[in-house]
Amino acid sequence: MTGKAMRPRKLLDVVSLTKKYPSKTNLIGRPVEFHTAVNQVSFHVNEGEVLSLVGESGSGKSTIGKCLLKVTDMTEGFIYFDGQDISNLKPEEARTMRRNMQMIFQDPYSSLNPKHTVREILSLPLKVHRLARTGAEREKRIKEVLDLVGIPAAYMERYPHEFSGGQKQRIGIARALMSKPKLIIADEAVSALDVSIQAQVINLLVQLKKELGLTLLFISHDLAVVNYISDRVAVLYRGDLVEVGSVHEVYSQPKHEYTRLLLSSSPLPDPARRRGVSV
Numbered sequence: 001m002t003g004k005a006m007r008p009r010k011l012l013d014v015v016s017l018t019k020k021y022p023s024k025t026n027l028i029g030r031p032v033e034f035h036t037a038v039n040q041v042s043f044h045v046n047e048g049e050v051l052s053l054v055g056e057s058g059s060g061k062s063t064i065g066k067c068l069l070k071v072t073d074m075t076e077g078f079i080y081f082d083g084q085d086i087s088n089l090k091p092e093e094a095r096t097m098r099r100n101m102q103m104i105f106q107d108p109y110s111s112l113n114p115k116h117t118v119r120e121i122l123s124l125p126l127k128v129h130r131l132a133r134t135g136a137e138r139e140k141r142i143k144e145v146l147d148l149v150g151i152p153a154a155y156m157e158r159y160p161h162e163f164s165g166g167q168k169q170r171i172g173i174a175r176a177l178m179s180k181p182k183l184i185i186a187d188e189a190v191s192a193l194d195v196s197i198q199a200q201v202i203n204l205l206v207q208l209k210k211e212l213g214l215t216l217l218f219i220s221h222d223l224a225v226v227n228y229i230s231d232r233v234a235v236l237y238r239g240d241l242v243e244v245g246s247v248h249e250v251y252s253q254p255k256h257e258y259t260r261l262l263l264s265s266s267p268l269p270d271p272a273r274r275r276g277v278s279v
C-alpha cells in the first residue's frame, strides 16, 4: 500500500467535438451555409460519476448526446469510450457500442411504444443485443430490472398508458438498464414530470448510481436538479463549453460570466449553492 489515491478512470473522453448543421441549401438541396451547434467541446466522464451538461435551450446539450450515441454524425473531433476510439464507427459497430451506452429520454409519454407491453418493451434490448437466449433468461432479467426501478413484476403485461408519468419514466430507465450499459445518457430525463415525481425519479437515479456504480451523463437546464445529482458540471453557452468543475466549485465560485448569469436567474435558494440541496 502506497497510500496514494487511485486515479479515476475516464470512461468517456470527448476531444474537440464540433457539430455543424446545414442552415442554408442551394437550388439542388446542397448545404451551402452551416450553423455551429457544438464548437470544439472537450470533456470527460470518469467511471462511476455523474457529469451534468447544463446550459439554456439551444446551447448544444442534446446535440452532444446525439453525437455520442451516433444518432447524428459529428463534424469534427474524437470520442473515446471505454478505451476505444468510437469517433467513426460503422452502423453495425455503433449498434454494438450502444449496448454499453444507453439513453433515457425526456418524454416518457412518447418514448415508450404504446402498442407494446412492458415485457415486450424490456425484451427488445435483450433481443437486439443478443443477451438472453431463452425466454426464462429474459424473464429473469426483466424481473431483476423492474425490481431495481421499483415497478412490480406483476405489471409486466400492462401497456404504457396504464402507468403514471413517473412510472413510465421508471420503465424508460429499466429499458436503458436492460443491457447492463457502462454509461447512461439522460437527456432532460425529469423535465416532463411534476416536481414531486421529479424528486422520486432523481432519487432512483442516485440510488442506482450507488448500487450499480452507474456512470451518468446528465443533460439538464435545471440547476437545482443538477446540483443534487452531479459530481461535476460542464456549462455550455451557444455551443461553447465555458466552464467545467465540481458542482461545489462551479456553483459557489463560477468563473464565467454566463455561469454567474445562469445561476442568478435560476430559482436556486442560496444554500443550494452548497452541495446537498434537495429538489
Ligand SMILES: Nc1ncnc2c1ncn2[C@@H]1O[C@H](COP(=O)(O)OP(=O)(O)OP(=O)(O)O)[C@@H](O)[C@H]1O
Pocket (backbone or CB within 6 Å): 021, 022, 037, 055, 056, 057, 058, 059, 060, 061, 062, 063, 064, 221
Ligand atoms: N437537426 C437539426 N438541424 C438543424 N439545426 C439543429 C438540429 N438540431 C439542433 N439544431 C440547432 O442546434 C443548436 C443546438 O441545439 P440542441 O438541441 O443541441 O440544444 P439544447 O441545448 O439541447 O437545447 P434544448 O434544451 O432546447 O433541446 C440550436 O441552435 C438548434 O436549433
